[in-house]
Amino acid sequence: MFGQTLFFILAAIAIGAALGVIFNKNLVHSALCLLLNFGVLAVLFVMLNAQFLGIVQVLVYAGAIVVLFLFVVMLLGAELGERVTTWLTLRNIIFVGLSLVLLTFVGTAVFENFIYGAKGNFTPEAVQQVGQVQLVGTVLFTDYVLSFQMVGVLLSVGVIGVIWLAQHLEKGKMGREKSQ
Amino acid sequence: MIDQVPVSYYLLLGAILFAIGAGGVLIRQNVIVILMCVEMMMNAVNLTFLAFSRYLESATGQIFVFMIMAVAAVEVAIGLALLVELNRHKPAVNVDEINSLKG
Numbered sequence: 001m002f003g004q005t006l007f008f009i010l011a012a013i014a015i016g017a018a019l020g021v022i023f024n025k026n027l028v029h030s031a032l033c034l035l036l037n038f039g040v041l042a043v044l045f046v047m048l049n050a051q052f053l054g055i056v057q058v059l060v061y062a063g064a065i066v067v068l069f070l071f072v073v074m075l076l077g078a079e080l081g082e083r084v085t086t087w088l089t090l091r092n093i094i095f096v097g098l099s100l101v102l103l104t105f106v107g108t109a110v111f112e113n114f115i116y117g118a119k120g121n122f123t124p125e126a127v128q129q130v131g132q133v134q135l136v137g138t139v140l141f142t143d144y145v146l147s148f149q150m151v152g153v154l155l156s157v158g159v160i161g162v163i164w165l166a167q168h169l170e171k172g173k174m175g176r177e178k179s180q
Numbered sequence: 181m182i183d184q185v186p187v188s189y190y191l192l193l194g195a196i197l198f199a200i201g202a203g204g205v206l207i208r209q210n211v212i213v214i215l216m217c218v219e220m221m222m223n224a225v226n227l228t229f230l231a232f233s234r235y236l237e238s239a240t241g242q243i244f245v246f247m248i249m250a251v252a253a254v255e256v257a258i259g260l261a262l263l264v265e266l267n268r269h270k271p272a273v274n275v276d277e278i279n280s281l282k283g
Contacts, residue, residue: 003184011193018197021216022204034216037197041223048190048230053245057226060249065219065256072260073212078273092207099203106195110228111188120238139239140246147243151250158254165261 007047014040023087026080027073035066049124052133190231197224209274215259222252 017040020033038061045054127135140148197220204217226245233241263273272278 001184007185007189011189014193015196015200018200018204018220021213021220022200022207027210027212030213030216034220037220038223041227044190044193044227045230047185048227048234050230050233050242050245053226053230053242053249056246056249060253061219061223064253068256068260069212069216072264075264076267076271076273078210078212087207095206096203098206099199102202103195103199106198107192110191110195115232115236117236117238119236120240122233122237122239136239136242136246140243144243147247151247154254155250158257162257162261165258165265168265 003047007044010040010044014044027078028070031066031069031073034069035062038062038066049122049127050132052136187231187235190234191228194224194228194231197221197227209276211263211273211275211278212260214275215256215263219252219256222248 014037017033017037021030021037024030024033038057042054042057042062045051045057122135201217201221201224204220205214208214208217226248229241229245229248233239233245266278267273270278270280
């Protein structure tokens with residue numbers, strides 16, 4: 001009973017925060033709602049027997065991504081970028097209807113084609129005995145070691161790309177300064 | 181305590197969060213908010229992966245979530261770097277105003 005009550009409270013906070021991201025006019029408030037959404041999802045991850053990913057969620061999403069968003073919002077001075085007078089336009093009503101249609105489709109797809117498979121050995125008892133990080137690490141570094149390396153390549157490409165963009169930006173600024 | 185929540189509740193919550201994110205991408209015109217909504221959609225998918233991972237008692241779903249988190253971090257870093265670069269040339273965060281590539 002306690003688990004269900006906790007789940008419903010967390011789900012309500014997550015949905016409210018998700019709506020807050022969309023319907024806040026101030027981008028800083030949107031980013032903080034996003035932080036709340038990510039934090040609540042981290043708790044749900046812990047409830048789903050994924051303690052390691054809950055911590056990673058807090059570190060990567062709440063720690064890095066939201067800070068990056070806030071940094072860019074402050075850098076661009078775009079806190080109030082969009083002058084919204086009313087949300088109740090025909091366009092928005094059509095889009096809300098479209099997302100409700102999407103929700104119906106996703107819900108039907110999930111519940112009609114529910115996956116019934118052979119159960120593995122990743123039970124809470126095994127996790128309690130061996131340790132969650134050790135179990136995930138064993139799978140990650142044996143069965144999925146190639147994709148792990150591919151993620152390393154992807155991160156390197158991302159770092160090089162962002163450095164290139166920043167360098168390009170610096171060059172453009174210097175060129176402008178020279179022409180002035 | 182954990183087992184009392186059926187897996188379908190988590191799936192429904194994931195579907196609702198995904199639909200809210202998709203609606204946000206359509207409704208808002210601010211690039212930063214659109215990126216935030218994309219992140220929210222990715223997180224909803226993560227929740228669905230973990231719900232199935234818990235239900236099928238398999239660690240594969242957790243590996244997928246790990247990879248998705250890495251991809252999301254790279255995506256947001258490059259997206260925001262592009263946005264800052266774009267802002268040097270033309271100060272605009274509204275997607276309707278960013279149309280320099282239109283023929």
